[in-house]
Each structure stands twice: as C-alpha cells, then as structure tokens.
Amino acid sequence: MGIIVQKFGGTSVADSEKIKNVASAALREKNKGNQVVVVVSAMGHTTDNLIKLSKEITLKPSEREMDMLMSVGEQISMSLLAMAIQETGNDAISLTGLQAGIQTENCHMCARIVDINPSKIKKHLDEGKIVIVAGFQGVCEDNEITTLGRGGSDTTAVAIASAIQADRCDIYSDVEGVYTCDPRIIKTAQKLDKISYEEMLELARVGANVLHPRSVETAKANKIPMRVRSSFKLEDLGTLIIGVEEMELNKPVTGLACDSSQTRIVICDVEDKPGNAAKLFNLLAEKNISVDMIIQSYARQSNNTNDIAFTISNDDLNKFNQIKEEIYGIVNTSNIHIDSDITRVSIVGAGMIDRPGIAAKMFNTLAQEKINIKMISTSEIKISCLVEKQYKDQAAVALAKVFDLDGAEIADVKGDLPVV
C-alpha cells in the first residue's frame, strides 16, 4: 500500500493501442493496493502537428498563445487515457494543470513550478480513482496557461510526487533504465539497478538523455525515489534513483556519456583587463546562450593577453554569430575560433570523491588511444574531456573497458534513447 506517481512520455501514448497499454500499467500498480497518479505527455505526433499549424500562421508566434496552443496536447492524451481506464470498469479522472493545482512562475514556454496545491488530486485518490494529470503545463497568475519547457513532464511528475508525498515516481519510456554507457556505442553497456541522484544529475548534464536534470534535482531536493523503466516491459524494474547515502559504493565510476551537441569557442588574445570576462559572459547570458566548460588561460606576460575558451550548445550557434561584432568590441580582438567538430566524453561516479587517480587514469587511457584532449572540466563526481568528434566511439569503448562499465553480455535495448 503506497502512493505511486507514474509518468509516460509521448512515445508511450503515441496511439490508442499504446494508451490502452498505459492503462494496464496504471491498473497494475492500482491492483497492488496503491493509490496511483499518472502524468502524461502529448501524443507523439500532436505536438508536431500543432507546431506545423502555428507556422502556417506566423513564424514568430507570441509565447503566450503558443502555450495556449501546445497545452491542448496533454489534454487530449489524458482524457483518452481516462476513457481507456474507465473502459476496463475502473474509475479515473483527468485533470488539467490548473485543475491539478500546478502553479508556475509568470513566464511562458519555460515556466518553473512554484507550488502545487494537491487537494483535488488527493480528494480523487481517496475516492478510489486513478488520477491522470497533464504533464508539462500549469497556470500562473490570473489562470494564465503556462508550459514548462524541456523536461517539463518529468518535472511535473516528480513535483506532484513531492506534493502528495508519494512513495515513488516511475518515469516510463522506451528505454529500460539507466545504462553505464550508451548501448548504441558500447554494445555490452550494463543497465544499472541503482544510481544516486548526484550521479544521475551529472550524467544527465553531460549527455545521457534518459532524464532531464530538472526532474532529478526536484526528486533529490524532496527525497523522492525515482525509477526509470520501460513502458513495454512492465515487469522490468528498470533503474532506481535514490540518495547517495542509501547506496553502497563499489566502483568509482558509475557511468559514461558522450555529447556531440556542443561547439567550442576559443577567443584568443583577450586583453587581460579586470571585468572583460564578466562583460563577455553577461552578454551571453543576456542573449540566453548557456555556456559550459569555461577555461581561461594564464595571462601571457609578453603582451598581457590571455585566451578564453568555452562550449555552447550547437542550437545557440546562430545566436552567437549574431552578436560576434559586439563581442569583438568587448574583448578588443576578432581572433575567435569556432569548432563544432567535437565530442564531450564524460565519466561520472560518486565513488571518485575519495579516490585519487581517476582523472589521471582517464587522461592516460585517451593518450594510449592517441586521442588529443582539447579541453577538460571536472566536478566532484565528474570528469569531462573534449575530443575530436571522430574519436567519440573509440574513446567511449576504451574508457568503458578501463572503468569496468561494459558487461559480459550484449545490452538488449530497443528503440532510440529518448531525447528529453
């Protein structure tokens, strides 16, 4: 007996047959005596169709009206799921973000949840219903409809789980769990039974697309155990994500991830004057360009200049090019190198905290493979190296071997890894 929140993504509710399958998954937990809340995304194709419609009207729609348009996606899938559960003779009710009490910031297309009033969800649960909630959406002041942006539905699920003090939040998708490495590269990648929030966060940030960091952060803050599991293999338990204090640490490195969606920017000969870097990164923040892996070299004594290197998402490259002239003005040089032919290879593990030598082992392994490291960044439980894109698989295979991330058997993964 407990409270379980389940979340199903767009591919899991893509058509009526799959929606019936989700109904089974919900009833499976209900029949064990649990109270069940199901959070759903829009059906796979709905979102694309709605975007297409809006593009026929305008190429720069207002964010407020886009939220109004896009929020219908979940309303369709959730009402159909309620019907599918009712068709089996069980009681269910679907709730919009507003009805479920999901309050967000006053901001469109990327709002964050600020509060959930779970009284209506709880009332329906206590009446024995399976409660279905629209993921990805909420309301801000004055009942304005907002959407949560990338990773929104996972975040809805974890936030609701926190608000109703659920025992677990299960994220169902078409992968069977969290793997030590990408099974498309390392055929013998192993599914992890458990991973800590901290490790999952680092893996998510460096390119493992299983979960969005937002949802993991929320789960960690509220101590909600999460499970990543397959909507097509309901008996499979997937991977449990819990606090590091509940984990027994065996290996220093838990997982490995590659991310080829970044571009490296190197600005050479920047005059070494206080405030230059601040101005540069302020400008990038202003333009909503997220920056990662920042490195500033020591100032050269000879001409009092240094080099600043950082990575940005390929998606932001157009925005960056539009402000290049402005940047020239700030850094007083036009010596800027842009390189998109790169991959970031990262290893993550809470076990590396007290074990020295992990970084050295990583660098040695890449050196032995004759792979040049272009940039390095580290956190307490993560080491990332930037390498040429052509070496992505070679680096991953070598590191998986050295850090014992490849299993004896070939991983059995169907479908693409979801992009959150």
Place this chain on the structure above:
Amino acid sequence: MGIIVQKFGGTSVADSEKIKNVASAALREKNKGNQVVVVVSAMGHTTDNLIKLSKEITLKPSEREMDMLMSVGEQISMSLLAMAIQETGNDAISLTGLQAGIQTENCHMCARIVDINPSKIKKHLDEGKIVIVAGFQGVCEDNEITTLGRGGSDTTAVAIASAIQADRCDIYSDVEGVYTCDPRIIKTAQKLDKISYEEMLELARVGANVLHPRSVETAKANKIPMRVRSSFKLEDLGTLIIGVEEMELNKPVTGLACDSSQTRIVICDVEDKPGNAAKLFNLLAEKNISVDMIIQSYARQSNNTNDIAFTISNDDLNKFNQIKEEIYGIVNTSNIHIDSDITRVSIVGAGMIDRPGIAAKMFNTLAQEKINIKMISTSEIKISCLVEKQYKDQAAVALAKVFDLDGAEIADVKGDLPVV
C-alpha cells in the same frame, strides 16, 4: 464606436488561410473604432478527428472526459486566430471558457450558460486588444470543463454580447443571410434585410438551419441585435435580426421552411380515460424524446376511444421503438402507425397576427396542387402542414409564389446551408 461580438463557425476557421480571413474580418470592425470580441468554433476537421480517437478507445466514453477532449478544439482555433491577428501588428488575446468567465450548469455535453463574468473580457478590450473567446464551452462548479451541445457557439456569442452590452452580435458562416425560403429549392428565394426574433425563432424551429433557436432566444431576451452574414463576403450586411417592434410589417408571411427530419406517430383506438395522454408524454419526456405537433382527435362515441398523433425527430426513432411495449401498456392498444415519409412545410410571419385568412390561403394552395395535408399545427406567427415527402418541393414552390417569397432574380447562394 461600439462593441461588436463576432462568431465564426467551423467552416470559417477550417484552415490557416481561412483563419487569416477571420483575422481580417475582426480587424475590419476594429478599424472602424469598435471594440471587438470574436467567438470561434473548432476547426472543421478537429472535432471529427477527436471523436475518431475516442472511438478507438471506447464506444461509451464518459461525458465528463468527452468534454475534456472536445474542448481542445476551440483552444486550437482561438490561439491560431490570436497569432494571425498579432502577425498583422495588432494586439489580441485568446481566452478559454474558464478564463472568459463562462459559468454553466453542472452538466456535461449539453450544459446551459448560467452566468458570465465579463470582467476579464472587458479589461482586455479596454487595453485595446481584440479578445478571442472559445465558443461551445464553459466551466461549472470546481472549474470542471463543460460543453454546450448543439448551437453552443452561437449561444456563447450572444451570451457574451449580452454580458458586455454589445451593440451587435454578428454570426458569420458560409451563407449570406436568412432567406425567405431554402434557395436550394426555390432558386428565386430572397435574402431578407431584416427579420424579427420571433419569426427567426419559428423559422429555426421548423427547419431553417441558419441559427439554433437557443441563440435567438438569448438575443431576444437581452435585446441584442444579431446579424447573419457571410465570412467570405465581408462587405455584405446579411440579415439583421431585431425586435418585432422595430420592424415595419409589409407582408404577412416572411419566410418558408421545410423539415424532412421528422417521423409521424399515430396511436389509434386509445381508450378515452383521463391521464392517458399525460402518462404517454411523461414517458416520452423521461426518455428524452422531444415531441412536436401533437393532435388528439375527438373521442369516438361508439367505442369511447380516440387517436393521438404527434411527430418526433428521426434521430429519436430508435429510442421510441425501444419503449413501444411500455406504450402499449399505457394506451392499452398496439395499433400504432409510424410514418417517416413526411415533410413539414411551414410559413412564418409576424404579419399574420392580425390578418385572417392566411391559413385558409395555405390550405387552398396545397389543395390546388392536389397535396394531401396529414397534420396541421399553428402558433401565433406560424402555420405548419405535414405532407408526403415527395411533395416537398412542389409545396414549397407553390407557397413561395402565393405568399410573394420568390424574387425576380435567382438567389446567389454558395455552399451548403449550415446545420446548427
């Protein structure tokens, strides 16, 4: 300078080009200095697609979840229309039934509007925006989403017009106005410049499918002038619907309509006992079968029985057949005749009130055409005759001629008459 409410049906917002056309129609009124509220239906195909999806899940969906599903239709069209207006550089905002303050009964799929709180609509109008409101929907207690059933979007428009004390409510569709008779039968049918609420109500009730009686009743009660006009000929003023006191009555008969969607039921040899008829019609009402044109013959002295005849909608014939046994029990006879091969031909006109002889003229005309009259029913401003279906056109042509409803020129009507 005034306040105009415009309503556009599903065919008027069927695709992105048509939505841009609606944006033009709204801006046309706005640019005359008016405040403009636009009420929209769902895009033509959306409703069908949503029903198809629900049928893949269940054939008996709960009405509550159907309302949840169907209400997305207007949310799509209204947000697209807001984008289309914004694309022209003008300000617009779309509002759901909830946001627009539309409160309905606690009832799904056929709720009636009980109250509108127009404060949000007024606020946005005062800020210079064109306000777009979802037709057909509202909320009842606890922010539950409801839909209004047949004629719902027209009713939304008129109810909002009443709540904000609009100067006029324009119902746009693919017909150019209200005609003296169906232009598909009488090629020379004339478009009326004006018609009274009362006449429009009678015409709507006896088969003219231009407007649903609900919306006309609401307009009449609140004295809101309505216009029926074409969304494809914006310069055309269509037909104005106003109070009878504002009309100058010229002709006794304003319009003619035919309705072939009724079935005649005749129950013979009903024992002439007090309460029999009441029991019968109570049962029909209980089963939600609407009855029209009730006639009871004088009791025959010989055997103390009489005949009861009435018409019901063809749509309700299945329901009627299911309770036939029960009816036998009430009326103590199984001598029931069912005839669907009929048409009701009606003439309507506020001018017939003080002019005797209109009914006689109608019966004479049909007699000259050798058309047998099977049933007659009248109101103060309407006379309906039931005839065999094969005589529909012949009766309409003869009556249009006698009552001066056919013009010198061929009516120019494009598209089907809308079914409300």
